[in-house]
Amino acid sequence: MNKSSFIDIFLAFILLAASTAPSHAAVLYSQLDNPSSSGITSQEFEIPRSNLNTMAADDFVITGETWKIEELYIPGSLSGSPHSSLLAAGAAVNVTFYQDDSGKPGALYASFLNQQFTEGDPGELTITLSIPVELDSGTWWLSVVVVLDYDGGQWYWGSRTVQTGFAAVWQNPGNGFLTGCTTWTTKTDCAPGPQSLPDQLFEIRGQKIIQQVPEPATLTLMGIGLAGIGVARNLKSAKCRVSCDYLPRRSYALFEARSLLQEIFGSSK
Numbered sequence: 001m002n003k004s005s006f007i008d009i010f011l012a013f014i015l016l017a018a019s020t021a022p023s024h025a026a027v028l029y030s031q032l033d034n035p036s037s038s039g040i041t042s043q044e045f046e047i048p049r050s051n052l053n054t055m056a057a058d059d060f061v062i063t064g065e066t067w068k069i070e071e072l073y074i075p076g077s078l079s080g081s082p083h084s085s086l087l088a089a090g091a092a093v094n095v096t097f098y099q100d101d102s103g104k105p106g107a108l109y110a111s112f113l114n115q116q117f118t119e120g121d122p123g124e125l126t127i128t129l130s131i132p133v134e135l136d137s138g139t140w141w142l143s144v145v146v147v148l149d150y151d152g153g154q155w156y157w158g159s160r161t162v163q164t165g166f167a168a169v170w171q172n173p174g175n176g177f178l179t180g181c182t183t184w185t186t187k188t189d190c191a192p193g194p195q196s197l198p199d200q201l202f203e204i205r206g207q208k209i210i211q212q213v214p215e216p217a218t219l220t221l222m223g224i225g226l227a228g229i230g231v232a233r234n235l236k237s238a239k240c241r242v243s244c245d246y247l248p249r250r251s252y253a254l255f256e257a258r259s260l261l262q263e264i265f266g267s268s269k
Contacts, residue, residue, distance in 0.1 A: 039156030051174030081153025
């Protein structure tokens with residue numbers, strides 16, 4: 001057995017020993033109560049009308065757990081469209097997760113472009129992420145943007161009449177709507193009339209990641225490999241600057257561990 005094969009088998013064993021035991025896919029967070037009949041635009045238009053591009057975002061909190069997010073349910077509506085639905089109009093959907101920065105979206109954590117979605121009523125979205133994203137305990141921000149040309153209509157993300165956590169935020173970098181909210185601003189300070197409600201409607205679905213406790217004999221063998229896997233400890237504070245090729249934290253840890261073990265044992269020829 002060459003050194004490369006030994007390293008591969010060793011890391012496969014560690015992955016099996018430290019594997020996670022996820023629960024069945026379920027609702028992880030729901031903010032669907034107290035819906036209003038209105039919404040706020042969160043849309044990317046074609047380049048000649050890029051001054052109208054907008055983004056809305058709302059926060060959610062994970063407490064003492066790690067979530068593997070697979071799917072989002074986003075109530076919304078389509079207005080002024082000659083098409084029967086966003087799918088018929090050829091729309092795309094972008095999803096972004098941000099870390100929190102004092103009650104507003106901060107550092108970008110993961111961004112997913114052109115995600116697959118199904119539609120209930122026109123504009124009512126169920127979005128399946130191309131690769132699940134794992135989030136640890138803390139406050140996070142979710143932004144959903146529909147990509148659709150102006151002539152295809154306007155999408156409105158459904159609003160909520162009560163506030164949970166921080167108030168939803170909104171931005172229009174090109175100031176095409178003349179609100180002055182060119183960076184993340186509390187939505188109630190930007191939007192007129194019924195669009196000024198404090199929160200957005202959304203539901204997060206996926207799995208809770210539960211770490212299994214290995215047997216004592218397994219722990220002894222794992223201890224040897226932890227020198228390599230220890231590289232992954234810095235990942236928690238690292239920012240995930242990716243698009244649709246989001247790399248799960250555990251896979252990256254094993255990649256780093258393999259590199260370190262190759263240095264320890266010497267590269268195979």
